[in-house]
Amino acid sequence: MNVIDVHGLVKRFGDKTVVDHVTMTVAEGEIVGFLGPNGSGKTTTIRIMCGLLTPDEGEGTVLGFDIRTDSLRIKREVGYMTQKFSFYEDLTIAENLEFVARLYGLKPLNEHVARTLEDLGLTSRKDQLAGTLSGGWKQRLALAACIMHKPRLLLLDEPTAGVDPKARREFWDEIHRLASGGLTVLVSTHYMDEAERCHRIGYISYGRMLATGTVDEVVRNAGLTTFVVQGPRLDQVAAALSGRSGVDQVAPFGATLHVVGSDKTALQAALADVEKDHKGVTVTPGETSLEDVFIQFMSGSKDNMG
Amino acid sequence: MKNGINSVFSFARLGALLIKEFIQMRRDRITFAMMLGVPLMQLVLFGYAINNDPKSLPAALVAMSSDPYTRAMVSALQTTGYYRFDHVAQNAAEAEFLMARGDVAFVVTIPADFARRVERGDQPQILIEADATDPAVASGAISTLGTVANQALLRARGMQETAAEAARGQLEVVVHRRYNPEGISQYNIVPGLLGVILQMTMVMMTSIALTRETERGTMENLLAMPSSPLEIMLGKVLPYLVVGAVQVVVVLVAAKLLFGVPFTGSLSLLLAAVLVFVLALVLLGYTISTMARTQMQALQLTFFFFLPSILLSGFMFPYRGMPGWAQIFGEILPLTHFLRIIRAVMLKGADLPAVATEIGWLVVFVALFAGVALVRFRRTLD
Numbered sequence: 190m191n192v193i194d195v196h197g198l199v200k201r202f203g204d205k206t207v208v209d210h211v212t213m214t215v216a217e218g219e220i221v222g223f224l225g226p227n228g229s230g231k232t233t234t235i236r237i238m239c240g241l242l243t244p245d246e247g248e249g250t251v252l253g254f255d256i257r258t259d260s261l262r263i264k265r266e267v268g269y270m271t272q273k274f275s276f277y278e279d280l281t282i283a284e285n286l287e288f289v290a291r292l293y294g295l296k297p298l299n300e301h302v303a304r305t306l307e308d309l310g311l312t313s314r315k316d317q318l319a320g321t322l323s324g325g326w327k328q329r330l331a332l333a334a335c336i337m338h339k340p341r342l343l344l345l346d347e348p349t350a351g352v353d354p355k356a357r358r359e360f361w362d363e364i365h366r367l368a369s370g371g372l373t374v375l376v377s378t379h380y381m382d383e384a385e386r387c388h389r390i391g392y393i394s395y396g397r398m399l400a401t402g403t404v405d406e407v408v409r410n411a412g413l414t415t416f417v418v419q420g421p422r423l424d425q426v427a428a429a430l431s432g433r434s435g436v437d438q439v440a441p442f443g444a445t446l447h448v449v450g451s452d453k454t455a456l457q458a459a460l461a462d463v464e465k466d467h468k469g470v471t472v473t474p475g476e477t478s479l480e481d482v483f484i485q486f487m488s489g490s491k492d493n494m495g
Numbered sequence: 496m497k498n499g500i501n502s503v504f505s506f507a508r509l510g511a512l513l514i515k516e517f518i519q520m521r522r523d524r525i526t527f528a529m530m531l532g533v534p535l536m537q538l539v540l541f542g543y544a545i546n547n548d549p550k551s552l553p554a555a556l557v558a559m560s561s562d563p564y565t566r567a568m569v570s571a572l573q574t575t576g577y578y579r580f581d582h583v584a585q586n587a588a589e590a591e592f593l594m595a596r597g598d599v600a601f602v603v604t605i606p607a608d609f610a611r612r613v614e615r616g617d618q619p620q621i622l623i624e625a626d627a628t629d630p631a632v633a634s635g636a637i638s639t640l641g642t643v644a645n646q647a648l649l650r651a652r653g654m655q656e657t658a659a660e661a662a663r664g665q666l667e668v669v670v671h672r673r674y675n676p677e678g679i680s681q682y683n684i685v686p687g688l689l690g691v692i693l694q695m696t697m698v699m700m701t702s703i704a705l706t707r708e709t710e711r712g713t714m715e716n717l718l719a720m721p722s723s724p725l726e727i728m729l730g731k732v733l734p735y736l737v738v739g740a741v742q743v744v745v746v747l748v749a750a751k752l753l754f755g756v757p758f759t760g761s762l763s764l765l766l767a768a769v770l771v772f773v774l775a776l777v778l779l780g781y782t783i784s785t786m787a788r789t790q791m792q793a794l795q796l797t798f799f800f801f802l803p804s805i806l807l808s809g810f811m812f813p814y815r816g817m818p819g820w821a822q823i824f825g826e827i828l829p830l831t832h833f834l835r836i837i838r839a840v841m842l843k844g845a846d847l848p849a850v851a852t853e854i855g856w857l858v859v860f861v862a863l864f865a866g867v868a869l870v871r872f873r874r875t876l877d
Binding site: 236239240241242243260261264265267269271273274275276277278279280284287288289291292293294 | 505507508510511512514515518519522523711712713714715716718719720721722875876877
């Protein structure tokens with residue numbers, strides 16, 4: 190049974206379609222990354238899945254419960270971590286956890302709270318007001334609060350925004366530890382390195398799911414060819430390349446240029462011309478990265494909207 | 496799955512919300528102090544300040560002679576307590592100027608031929624000009640005037656006996672000013688203030704209850720967790736019921752100790768009525784909270800409701816003085832009904848049957864507001 194199984198989800202706000210026929214399945218124990226630019230509908234999709242929004246069209250189940258009729262049951266079995274810190278800043282860490290534990294009817298209360306504090310290394314700060322915590326600690330508290338009731342599905346909405354790299358690393362280690370215990374995780378993010386730590390990813394833009402699969406699958410299915418250009422005066426080379434037919438992206442990477450295109454023949458022709466015009470420039474085949482694919486998606490969907 | 500976790504209402508979850516709310520209330524020291532300090536301040540301020548029957552008003556005397564009749568008349572006016580002659584004008588023009596400037600509220604003119612007319616029995620006249628820009632100021636001072644002046648005149652002429660003789664057999668009107676024979680404003684104002692203070696704090700505090708959660712972003716989380724609309728509503732309004740109870744005790748004790756307002760009725764009946772009233776108020780505030788999107792909107796809505804409540808409920812101005820449509824409008828304000836109850840119970844010693852209709856109205860408000868709030872409550876973020 191799929192933990193998330195939704196199809197054809199549509200959500201409109203006024204005349205703006207924020208989620209446009211999104212279909213998604215997530216199997217038990219999977220960590221699925223949800224990627225897309227700002228305002229692409231990631232948060233709205235997650236909110237539909239945890240029952241905070243009702244879809245205008247489409248249906249599906251989360252943990253076997255219907256997202257339209259059984260949202261109360263879903264809420265009890267799902268841990269949802271909001272994008273913005275949404276616990277009480279005028280309550281201490283321990284008080285926030287006690288509040289959540291009471292709402293979920295966890296007994297014995299003190300044991301649950303103490304264990305959660307211990308697991309997340311928050312014991313020493315338990316009497317600190319949540320409002321005085323730094324971003325990383327707030328994120329830990331939020332994670333602690335939404336896994337305390339042992340949910341079967343974790344929905345995380347950009348959990349690592351504004352968190353330093355070390356805290357991010359620890360956070361992801363924690364997510365993998367939880368997933369190995371059978372927890373299913375859907376996490377939205379901007380970061381490519383985080384996408385690569387997911388079992389599967391889905392890319393959404395302007396409300397449409399453009400690609401799903403493993404990172405390798407998404408890169409392969411994008412059908413992009415990448416060449417690496419090396420040599421002197423790369424800025425001039427870049428200027429000469431951009432705008433030519435077949436060249437979709439020109440991006441400097443350290444001392445090299447990554448040149449990406451979807452039409453391999455046209456791209457090669459363009460590069461051959463440039464190689465001729467600029468002395469000392471060499472072109473070698475490169476590997477298309479996930480980032481290249483996403484940039485391609487983003488410029489592509491902008492064209493669609495334009 | 497644990498037993499009862501699917502039910503619409505659970506005491507454990509309500510408890511969680513209540514504990515959270517009390518902790519937040521305790522941390523917000525200024526608001527907490529305001530909830531207890533403001534009622535007391537307002538009670539003392541308004542209780543001592545408001546007076547519907549002002550006495551000892553500044554008056555100017557224009558007296559052309561100083562015969563015994565004139566003096567008797569002046570002293571009689573002074574004894575009523577309404578007139579304080581601190582200006583003596585030489586002529587009508589000077590008196591006119593004093594009144595225009597607002598230095599005096601009355602100009603009493605006793606003409607030069609006053610004594611002569613009295614002695615001749617030739618219908619003597621005195622002129623009292625009142626500054627009636629504020630009708631309430633002048634009314635008390637003028638109403639007693641006819642009797643006072645006549646009696647003074649008769650006394651001055653040594654004709655009291657004859658007058659009493661003549662009055663026998665004539666029509667006598669007996670007026671009893673019941674429940675407040677001395678017409679002390681505070682007896683009317685102080686019980687009313689309890690209603691106004693409760694209305695002010697209860698509605699305002701609860702009107703921002705949900706919008707505050709929305710603005711701080713905690714609403715999303717609260718909705719994502721298993722708490723039902725009923726639990727959230729009770730979790731928000733019950734703490735303020737406790738605050739309201741404290742305010743009631745403060746105001747009632749102060750009414751007794753500071754203002755000596757008589758308490759003739761049943762305390763338990765009054766407290767029961769207060770409970771229903773406060774419940775109606777917190778639910779009204781909560782209803783506003785389900786409609787407003789920001790705390791600012793919530794406060795604006797509260798004030799839209801507050802002003803008519805003060806002006807049309809009979810707190811400041813007589814309810815019966817309003818035209819019919821305004822009285823109907825007054826009926827839909829909980830404060831109107833509460834004022835009738837508290838004044839009836841405290842001053843008139845009314846029992847349950849006497850105020851049952853008014854309490855019934857308050858119960859209707861409670862049911863109505865709770866119903867609207869539950870319907871209006873957005874369980875999703877749509």
